[in-house]
Amino acid sequence: MITLDKARKVFSQGKPNEFVALHETSLVIEADRLTVIRGPSGSGKTTLLSLIGCMARPTSGRIHVLGREITSLPERFLTEIRRKTFGFIFQQFNLIPGLTALENVILPAYPTGERRSSLERRAAGLFELFNLASKARSRVEWLSGGEAQRVTIARALINDPAVVIADEPTAHLDSKLSREFMDTMGRLRNEGRTVLIASHDPLVYEHPAVERVFHIRDGRIDGDGR
Amino acid sequence: MMRRTRSFGLFMLGLLVLFVLMAAHAALSVRGAGPVLREEARLVRRFELTDLCLSTEANYTRHLSLADFHTAFQDHPLALEHFPSGALLGPPPHLRRSHGQLD
């Protein structure tokens, strides 16, 4: 469902600080599976996720998402695919301070022109799901780490994406919350979504819900677990 | 819960209302200024006045239309402008044109 065909990413190409984040990589992310990309920091996990999630273009090579080649798509279409297909959970949460949890969750859908009330209804459903109903109108700065994490998950789900991508999601969570997070990811996979997580946390890649693990080191996919 | 947008909307609406009030006030004031304008015109006609009294600092700022090239020179051609109002109120246009017909 997501295919990389000799995709390569080089930063600052031609300049003295040229850096190859990802060497020619070919891999297939299967649909409806929970896949983990495992590797130490600086191994190129984040770059790989960016390419898959239509956040960056490869320097060379091709990427197919849901059977459609996205490498040469104009920015407009890329953004549309990104919004409709993917839901992102960032390492640093990246919630917008000063906005409430509710507003952060519906933020991705703002420009679609959907009525505010309808957006709020959808968000309410997600808040119920993640036990955040009481925090909906709280400012995100006042949420605990775990609550903020759940808000980012809810935000990732607001547009009902087929693919959920998480980058080091447990970096700021304790063991209990990390396990809860992985349980949630398992539930999402059971709903028929594709889940892709980059992490070097054993609590993530050793979780029973994980079906496939790729190892990455120095910008290269190195073997293949399970 | 679009508090912000609604508040901003009300704020802009308030300003617009004030703007409209301002325009109305102007229109009413102009209408009501009839007597003042008539009185001023009457005095202009009666005393054969040529200028508005905007500044009493120098003769060429008091009587703008009667000013001549020499007036700003005062007693000396190199006498620099030393009246603030002179900086603001420039020479009349008929002065700056070459006096073709009337010279």
Place this chain on the structure above:
Amino acid sequence: MASWIDRQKNVLDFTLSSLLRRKGKNLALLAVYTLLVFLMASVMLATSAIRKEASTVLREAPEMVVQRTVAGRQDPIPLAYLEKIRDIAGVVSSDGRLWGYYYDPVVGANYTLLVPREDGPDPGTVTIGPGVARARMASTGDTLEFKGASGALIELVVGDILSTDSELVASDLVLLSAADYGAIFGPADGLATDLVVRVANPRELQTIALKIAERFPDTRIILRDEMLRTYDAVFSWRGGILAILLFGVVLAFVIVSWDKASGLSQEERREIGILKAVGWETSDVILMKFWEGAVVSLSAYFIGVLLAYIHVFFFSARLFAPVLKGWAVLYPQFRLIPFIDASQLTALFFLTVVPYAVATIIPSWRASVTDPDAVMKGIR
């Protein structure tokens, strides 16, 4: 259509939250911007009001004024010229005007002394303008002293004070009899300050003026048209010194906009990155930035113009008073009539609101077309 509105409302809501997050900075920006609009609008409103009032009131000014210049200075004109002038075809009447400037050392004010052609004050009395009354704190019945040409002190009683309605034309006037005028400035001796000429057909004014200039080469002629155009030109903000004043304000304004346009803060860039990452297109980000500029500039425009209106028409443009007043002691307390020129206010709108909204978009362009993976890295 409905979804377009909802899209604007949603984006606007986010924009407002964004502005409120940096409340201090944005309030300061709004204040500066409002101040600039206030200054520009004040100048526009004041000048258009004066222009309009001048054009209305000075329509009653003399059709033609004939001055005499000697050695480059204005000199009294011989009344003997009147005969020859009256002979010119088309001239209905011609008379001499007696008026001059008097410096009052008691209060340091300049008055314009004038002898009315008809129904002037009796000898020994004067009618004064409201500005004179204020400067000398005089009321009817008080005595004013003038220094005569011979050095003697001449006492004149205030018989009447012109109404405050006349401030704009007669604030500094002192009306007196010809006899008293002669006592103060020295005997007239067949001379007048200048001459006024009335013609039968206004279209012949130029021709008649030419004839007079021919016959009396030492004269200079000013037509009513030119008097009216004087005020049009002097108070036009498109030319003259006021334009330079405005230029300064516009320059300050450009600097503020430029500062806004020259870059985004780290935080702003991060925010754009997040928006892109969660699915906002470049056009959505641009829209947000446009609203950011529009919110500030629209508010500043309306507040600035409203304050300018109050400043000019309720407080007689007090901020400009020091320049107009200069070193003068006597300053007319005029209440300007609000002749608003809608085209000027519209021009001001396009001069201020549009550039600022655009200036806000420019730096965001770069950031919004950048791939959002920078957000993932959490670096930039």
